[in-house]
Amino acid sequence: MAQQIELTQTVTEQQLGQRLDQAVAELFTDFSRTRLKEWLITGKISVDGNVVTKPRTKVLGGEVITVQAELEDEERWEAQNIPLEIVYEDDDIIVINKPRDFVVHPGAGTPDGTILNALLYHYPQIAEVPRAGIVHRLDKDTTGLMVVAKTVPAQTRLVRALQKRNITREYEAIAIGTMTGGGQVDKPIGRHATKRTLMAVTISGRPAVTHYRVAEHFREHTRIRLRLETGRTHQIRVHMSYIQHPLLGDQAYGGRARIPKGATEELAEEIRAFDRQALHAVMLRFDHPITKETLEFHAPVPDDMVEMAAALRLDAKNHRTEEY
Template sequence: MAINVIPTDSTILTDSLLEIDETELEESAEQETSPEIIELKLPASICGERLDKALSKLIPQYSRGRIQKWIEDGFVTVDGEKSKIKTTMLGDELVVIKPQAAPDEGAFSPEDIPIQIVYEDESIMVINKPAGLVVHPAAGNWSGTLLNALLFHRPALVNLPRAGIVHRLDKDTSGLMVVAKTLTAQTELVRQLQARTVSREYYALVWGTPITSGTVDAAIARHNRDRLKMAVSYSVLAKPAVTHYQRVATGMLERFPVSLVSCKLETGRTHQIRVHMLSLGFPLVGDTLYGKQHLARFFHRQALQARKLGLVHPVSGDYVEWRIPLENDFADLLVQAGMQVPQ
């Protein structure tokens, strides 16, 4: 079997991962030092400065935000007393600082978290991510992620950017993801995602009855008021997003109509299906961020699963495809709505 080696452009790979992953990660650029106690005799030149500003000048290896956190938590004393961020310094004070580890320091540590491997060879893995598992460490989730699990089960992935992750699923979305095991495979998968040749099909249960089929071609950007949300936007910062959908079945949850919809993505923006279906007036069942809050009792998460994944194998060049059955909780929800569970 002939193997085509694809040249690796590390700049393209890094930039593309930031684009495709779509998660706004808070990555620290600070240089870590040992957590030894720091004692400072403040010079007269800082007279009139706030405590946090004075310290950020004297210990520039730490960000002001991190210093502020230490002051707030009582790890900084001025002449033996705890102080406040905005306290004005006069000079000649003795400041004692007990540096604390940043919450993200363990973000790339292996953790024994079970993962379901659907397929694996020497260059790629395809996994079935469960609902509730965050893909990549970020603010609020510095541990317990898919990345931590991958580093435990396949330690060699520590040598790849983001442990081989090239795309993501929302925390409460289940389903198929591909992970690269070599830099060559990762670069090729990123290029396929950029070229929109990776086939990704999701099943979603939505409130209401959309037309039989259609396409939503609407750019998406961060919501201008709620930073936790994304929204259809005409902003210059909005990124193109295209979703093709088809109604598969209809049913009822109590007296409310619902529809099972198959969604195929051309792009992979954050919350894309959730935002696009909402823009049509059909939010996902169980989606408390975008959906109907008063109907949250019907399902404990957004009813969304990445059910089919297809791509060109980065080594063989063959088109390969995987499909998984609906998760048990999703299948039970369809039965509750009077629908037949797709095979």
């Protein structure tokens, strides 16, 4: 069932001369500008009891604005009993540690079996929240922390915080090649010109900024920590590939196996067998959308990446010993 809402606010004197869509956005901050504008032009918003559908209508101050609308349930998606690893939960948000091989949202080729389907099962009321409360996504084989909103106000505020770059997201990764130091990649990302399922650095793309620092050197690989300013699709994978250090195991963006010279057959096989991008969302920090309390969460690096780093570390140690 759709959730019926009726909200009322009074235009302030400071909003004199504003367009109606601007005033509405300032008065009803629990909803996105896009949603409010859609309600406005479809007759869901009235001014002093009269429905107004023109966003450019000017306000004078003192008008009573009423929103009468519906929040559609996510009924088109099936609720499925899929386990979730919950790191934190309260009345407004859920923080999840996502495993590999788990798609966040249904789409082409993945109609179900996703985190969204699991959320609808474990939290039926989340159907009243757009996208079942999903605020940001991780790629299918990227592991780690995600925050999900249980309510519309929580989701709207988290999305706004994400847009304002007020949510800190840190990742751990293993990159191919020996990186000399940290830095940042500030390059726009958009849809790949010929491979439509992939992204690429392109002049017509949206702004994207990734910061990275070296955590540990190996012979032909580097363990790194990354921090996102923006959240474009495949951002870390695209940016690291762009600077010639694709992620280990990332076949889509050039992360083909690189075997260190003189490596043991065991290590060579372990590198060849690593079959996902070596990327994990290790830390998430944000202000709670309702209480404003600063929250910080950490998710341990998964076993496959820990074991891979240990093998590369041993290889580097053995070859240092041989050099002496």
